[in-house]
Amino acid sequence: MKAGIIGxxxxxxxxxxxxxxxxxxxxxxxxxxxxxxxRRQDIDATIxxxxxxxxxxxxxxxxxxxxxxxxxxxxxxxxxxxxxxxxALRTAYALITAGMHEIVLVLGxxxxxxxxxxxxxxxxxxxxxxxxxxxxxxxFANYYAMYANSHMAKYGTTSEQLASVAVKNxxxxxxxxxxxxxxxxxxxxxxxxxIIASPLxxxxxxxxxxxxxxxxxxxxxxxxxxxxxxxxxxxxxxxxAPFSLLTRPELTTLSSxxxxxxxxxxxxxxxxxxxxxxxxxxxxxxxxxxxxxxxGFTDRGKGGEFVEEAxxxxxxxxxxxxxxxxxxxxxxxxxxxxxxxxxxxxxxEAGKNxxxxxxxxxxxxxxxxxxxxxxHILSR
Amino acid sequence: xxxxxxxxxxxxxxxxxxxxxxxxxxxxxxSKIGERFLKALREGRLEGTKCSQCSTLYYPPRATCKECLTxxxxxxxxxxxxxxVLSFSEVHIPPAGFExxxxxxxxxxxxxxxxxxxxxxxxxxxxxxIGEDVLVxxxxxxxxxxIYRVLRGKDIxxxxxxxxxxxEFKVKAKRLMNKVAIVTGAxxxxxxxIALEYxxxxxxxxxxxxTKSDIDSLVNEIMELGGEAIAITCDVxxxxxxxxxxxxxxxxxxxxxxxVNNAGITRSALIAKMTDDIWNSVININLTGTxxxxxxxxxxxxxxxxxxxxxxxxxxxxxxxxNVGQAAYAASKWGTIALSKTAARELARYKVNVNCxxxxxxxxxxxxxTPAVYKEQTIAxxxxxxxxxxxxxxxIAVFLASSDSDYMTGSIxxxxxxxxM
Numbered sequence: 022m023k024a025g026i027i028g029x030x031x032x033x034x035x036x037x038x039x040x041x042x043x044x045x046x047x048x049x050x051x052x053x054x055x056x057x058x059x060r061r062q063d064i065d066a067t068i069x070x071x072x073x074x075x076x077x078x079x080x081x082x083x084x085x086x087x088x089x090x091x092x093x094x095x096x097x098x099x100x101x102x103x104x105x106x107x108x109a110l111r112t113a114y115a116l117i118t119a120g121m122h123e124i125v126l127v128l129g130x131x132x133x134x135x136x137x138x139x140x141x142x143x144x145x146x147x148x149x150x151x152x153x154x155x156x157x158x159x160x161f162a163n164y165y166a167m168y169a170n171s172h173m174a175k176y177g178t179t180s181e182q183l184a185s186v187a188v189k190n191x192x193x194x195x196x197x198x199x200x201x202x203x204x205x206x207x208x209x210x211x212x213x214x215x216i217i218a219s220p221l222x223x224x225x226x227x228x229x230x231x232x233x234x235x236x237x238x239x240x241x242x243x244x245x246x247x248x249x250x251x252x253x254x255x256x257x258x259x260x261x262a263p264f265s266l267l268t269r270p271e272l273t274t275l276s277s278x279x280x281x282x283x284x285x286x287x288x289x290x291x292x293x294x295x296x297x298x299x300x301x302x303x304x305x306x307x308x309x310x311x312x313x314x315x316x317g318f319t320d321r322g323k324g325g326e327f328v329e330e331a332x333x334x335x336x337x338x339x340x341x342x343x344x345x346x347x348x349x350x351x352x353x354x355x356x357x358x359x360x361x362x363x364x365x366x367x368x369x370e371a372g373k374n375x376x377x378x379x380x381x382x383x384x385x386x387x388x389x390x391x392x393x394x395x396x397h398i399l400s401r
Numbered sequence: 402x403x404x405x406x407x408x409x410x411x412x413x414x415x416x417x418x419x420x421x422x423x424x425x426x427x428x429x430x431x432s433k434i435g436e437r438f439l440k441a442l443r444e445g446r447l448e449g450t451k452c453s454q455c456s457t458l459y460y461p462p463r464a465t466c467k468e469c470l471t472x473x474x475x476x477x478x479x480x481x482x483x484x485x486v487l488s489f490s491e492v493h494i495p496p497a498g499f500e501x502x503x504x505x506x507x508x509x510x511x512x513x514x515x516x517x518x519x520x521x522x523x524x525x526x527x528x529x530x531i532g533e534d535v536l537v538x539x540x541x542x543x544x545x546x547x548i549y550r551v552l553r554g555k556d557i558x559x560x561x562x563x564x565x566x567x568x569e570f571k572v573k574a575k576r577l578m579n580k581v582a583i584v585t586g587a588x589x590x591x592x593x594x595i596a597l598e599y600x601x602x603x604x605x606x607x608x609x610x611x612t613k614s615d616i617d618s619l620v621n622e623i624m625e626l627g628g629e630a631i632a633i634t635c636d637v638x639x640x641x642x643x644x645x646x647x648x649x650x651x652x653x654x655x656x657x658x659x660x661v662n663n664a665g666i667t668r669s670a671l672i673a674k675m676t677d678d679i680w681n682s683v684i685n686i687n688l689t690g691t692x693x694x695x696x697x698x699x700x701x702x703x704x705x706x707x708x709x710x711x712x713x714x715x716x717x718x719x720x721x722x723x724n725v726g727q728a729a730y731a732a733s734k735w736g737t738i739a740l741s742k743t744a745a746r747e748l749a750r751y752k753v754n755v756n757c758x759x760x761x762x763x764x765x766x767x768x769x770x771t772p773a774v775y776k777e778q779t780i781a782x783x784x785x786x787x788x789x790x791x792x793x794x795x796x797i798a799v800f801l802a803s804s805d806s807d808y809m810t811g812s813i814x815x816x817x818x819x820x821x822m
Contacts, residue, residue: 139707139752142496153461154519156548157507158492158499166490167509174488174531215704219491266509267461267517272488 022118025244025251026399028057028237031361034349035201036134037231042078043088046130049235049357050089053126057237057247061089064237065122067096068113070106070129071353074144077135085130102148103304104388105129106234107356107395113238114254123240129357130233141229148389150265162226164266164390165305166218171272172307173220175322180220182325184211186306187224189328190340194347196373201230201349225306230349234357236364252364255381256289256398258282264392275308277394278315278385285383285396286317293317296337296398297379298366300359302387303344312385313339316396333376341366341374356395359384363399433464437477442539449516451478460516482537484512486551489522489529500708500752500804508551510537520549527553575603576803581654583607583646585637585694586664588615590765591715594791595661595798600628602799604659607650609635637664637690638682647697659711659802660698662691665733667767669726680729687733688740691715695744695755702753709752711802714741716813718761718821738813745811754810756801761817763789784819 030052037045046069054061067089069082078084082098101108106129113125133141142160149159172178188208194200206224214223244251260280263269270276286292293316301316303309309331310324318337319327331339342348342362345355363382365371384397432438434450441448449460454474457466465472489508492499499505506522506529518537522529536552582599586592588610596606600623608616608623608630616632623630631653635646650657665687668679691714702710719727720734738757745755762768762779768788771779780788794816800806801814815821 137497137707137750139495139497139500142494143498146496150519157519157521158495158502158505159507159519160492160494160496162494163490163492163507166492167488167507170490170531171488215493216491217494219493221490266487266519272509 022120023241023244024114024117024238024254025241025248026236026254026360026364027124027239027244027248027251028053028055028059028235029361029364030054030056030235031199031358032233032354033199034230034232034351034354034358037132038134042076042081042130042132043085045132045231045233046085046128047089049233050126050128053235053237059124059237059247061091063124064091064094064126065124066094066113066116067091067126067128068109069096069098069353070109070127070356071098071131072100072102072105073098075131075133075136075141075352081130085128091126101393101395102388103302103350103352104356104386104393104395105353107359107384107386107397108259108388108393110236110238110254110356110360110397111257111259111395113236114257117238117240120240123243125238127236127238127357128233129235129354131351131353132231133229133351134231138229148264150267153267154265160218161390162218162221162305165307166221167266168272168311169220169305169307172310172324175273176325178307178310178325180212180222181208182310182328183221183225183306184208185328186303186309187211187346189332190303190309190344190346193341193374194343197343197348200343200347201228202343202347221305221307227304227345227350230351232349232351232354232358234354234361236357236360250368250401252367252399252401254397255400256285256287256291256396258285258288258394258396260284260394262391262394264389269391273311274315274321275311275387275391275394277391278312278387278396281394281396282316282383282385285398289381289398289400291381291398295381296383297381298341298363298376299337299339299383299385300342300344300362301339301385302355302359303340303346304350304387306346308387309340309344316383316385333374338376341371341376356384356386359386360397360399363397367399367401433472434462434475438462441477445538445540447480447482447512447518447537447539449478449480449514450475458515460512460514460518478514480512480514480516482512484510484518484535484537486529486531486533486535487511487517488531491525494707497707503708508535510535510551512537518549520551522551522553524553529553575601576799576805577659578603580604580658580802581607581650581656582659582661582802583609583650583657583694583698584661584663585609585635585646585690587619588612590767591760591763591791591794592661592663593619594795595663596630597623597626598792598795598799599659599802600626600630602803604802605654606630607633607646607653607657609633609637609646610664611636636686637662637693638685640693643690643693643697646694647701651701656705657698657701657710658708659713660694661713661798661802662694663713663715664690665715665767667727667730669730671726672728675728683729684733684736687730688736691737692740695740699744699748699753702748703751706751709748709754711806712741712744712748712753712755713798713801714755714757716741716757716759718759718815718817721759722821742811749810754801754806756806756809756811757813758794758797758801759813759815759817760794761789761815761820763791763794765791779820782820783817784822787818789816789818
């Protein structure tokens with residue numbers, strides 16, 4: 022049994038004080054419906070991907086489905102921190118391949134900026150161990166900064182290499198009208214920006230954002246019937262790692278990503294070198310460098326040198342929609358946003374950022390500071 | 402590095418407050434092994450657990466064995482606290498509640514016996530290195546919460562005497578440790594006392610005034626106290642000089658946390674006889690000077706969000722009640738209140754607190770020339786029956802500069818012994 026993506030939608034990411042969370046969910050929902058050419062009555066179930074702790078509205082799945090007019094079909098929320106909507110997509114895949122539903126809507130949505138930055142940092146800090154880590158004022162930048170320091174000490178990765186990831190992703194973000202930031206930056210600009218948690222500068226960090234993205238997934242029969250170009254979910258991998266640094270074996274890799282990608286490659290029967298285009302979870306520049314290695318795109322320790330190969334025309338173009346870095350990171354929406362970017366590529370609809378002849382794409386979505394990883398391999 | 406120094410470096414910044422931010426209550430004692438764990442921590446020991454069946458060591462301790470899925474074989478196991486730095490990072494932009502500590506260094510330490518702790522390192526005068534040998538010491542605060550501190554240096558064993566030194570430091574915890582403050586009008590009177598008090602509380606002080614000799618002698622006095630200060634001459638009514646003051650302060654210390662707009666003058670004349678010169682000079686220094694300084698520092702404070710800053714302005718009881726012959730002074734001081742409240746509103750979102758101190762009759766050069774009869778009459782009206790001293794005001798200025806007043810902005814604190822309540 023296969024599952025295909027027949028419709029996609031993506032809101033503008035950024036500060037979205039102009040809409041409520043329901044209205045924000047509405048934008049990609051309608052776009053995805055139109056894209057799939059179906060009516061909302063055709064949707065059998067909805068899975069919302071969101072991290073509820075950032076939003077004033079509790080139990081968010083109910084209010085959203087009511088607003089979208091999806092009652093009485095079933096809905097629920099999946100939460101895996103920043104991997105919430107990739108987890109929702111995995112759940113939808115399971116429902117479809119089990120034969121329980123024919124068409125499932127996956128909707129990632131997040132309004133983070135209802136909270137001031139320091140509150141967001143506090144909420145995120147509690148994704149670490151509240152008893153033995155968070156009381157020290159740990160933040161996500163702090164965790165990834167510790168990974169960066171370890172990577173630098175072990176492999177000689179440099180601040181310039183970290184900065185070059187930001188430069189690349191902002192370059193592609195400048196061509197993405199849905200991105201939060203649409204301006205090019207330079208290595209100097211990154212290195213001159215404020216230190217957030219040493220050695221990470223402001224421009225090494227993605228921005229908290231509001232945003233939403235939707236994916237409509239259908240079973241094989243419906244996919245073929247409704248779409249000329251269904252994009253198949255050909256490999257799914259999910260894995261976890263110890264959530265606390267107190268027990269994480271190694272700080273230069275996210276073992277969850279290694280595990281999850283191997284499972285996904287095996288299911289899709291492909292190797293890392295077969296991937297034509299990838300979206301990786303660049304919440305911080307070091308995260309993208311670790312992803313190159315964890316996904317097997319380059320050798321362990323060589324991530325810093327691989328950035329040049331991640332441009333269009335390189336070995337594997339990565340985050341050519343701007344990544345989390347330039348698009349912004351509304352955490353519940355990011356997983357769907359990544360899949361949206363890959364679907365656009367595989368359909369040949371990515372415009373100036375199109376990877377020629379892309380057949381196989383990969384989306385790598387991390388939750389927390391590495392405790393969850395969800396990989397989706399997509400193919401034409 | 403000698404051992405005494407190591408003990409001194411263990412001085413910890415306001416640890417009680419840290420945990421309050423999170424409101425974690427009884428987190429440790431809830432655990433099945435919590436009481437025992439806490440007892441060890443209170444004794445300064447790291448007691449983890451061990452599963453005697455599979456020999457797995459746990460720190461932080463676990464009440465159940467992860468491998469054997471039972472608590473039957475769990476027994477206490479002593480950890481030395483010795484370990485190596487696995488990784489670290491200096492946090493400059495902290496989460497809510499931690500602003501007052503930033504920047505601070507978080508480290509993960511691999512304990513020699515196994516297990517890890519996340520800890521704070523206070524002494525980073527020498528850059529921390531991955532793989533560096535350190536000693537971890539626990540400290541229980543508020544009955545049930547633990548802070549781990551990292552001790553550095555070659556000889557990282559510490560004696561009880563040295564711990565006593567640390568204790569003494571903790572008791573005398575300085576409220577403005579590592580903060581950078583600009584104090585205008587610091588040459589004399591209240592400003593001078595504030596600069597000294599700030600230095601005693603651990604702040605680095607940029608002392609500014611028009612008369613160079615006054616502030617040079619103040620810097621010497623602060624240095625003799627073991628504090629740190631620089632002198633910059635500045636007339637606050639001159640925009641260029643104010644901009645230079647802020648620029649030089651930032652060049653010296655890279656940041657400013659506190660601005661005290663204390664510079665002020667008084668020149669008296671009845672309204673009918675008040676010249677333009679008197680009116681303008683008083684308004685220009687007291688009101689426009691305060692505005693100039695706030696305008697110059699605001700972009701820096703805004704950029705520092707969420708660390709923000711503290712602005713302390715000076716009004717006077719003369720503003721509240723008026724004073725014969727002091728039309729310019731009273732008007733400038735009432736204007737300062739309106740300026741402060743506006744600044745408080747504009748800058749609140751950047752975590753900048755703007756408050757006013759309203760001194761009453763204080764024994765300074767400004768009041769020294771008062772005729773003795775008037776002085777006696779005024780003191781007779783003060784419920785506390787004494788003149789105020791600069792230190793009375795300086796203590797309030799410390800409070801307004803410290804994290805104790807984080808939830809106050811746009812306020813006026815009257816320091817007048819009850820004179821104009």
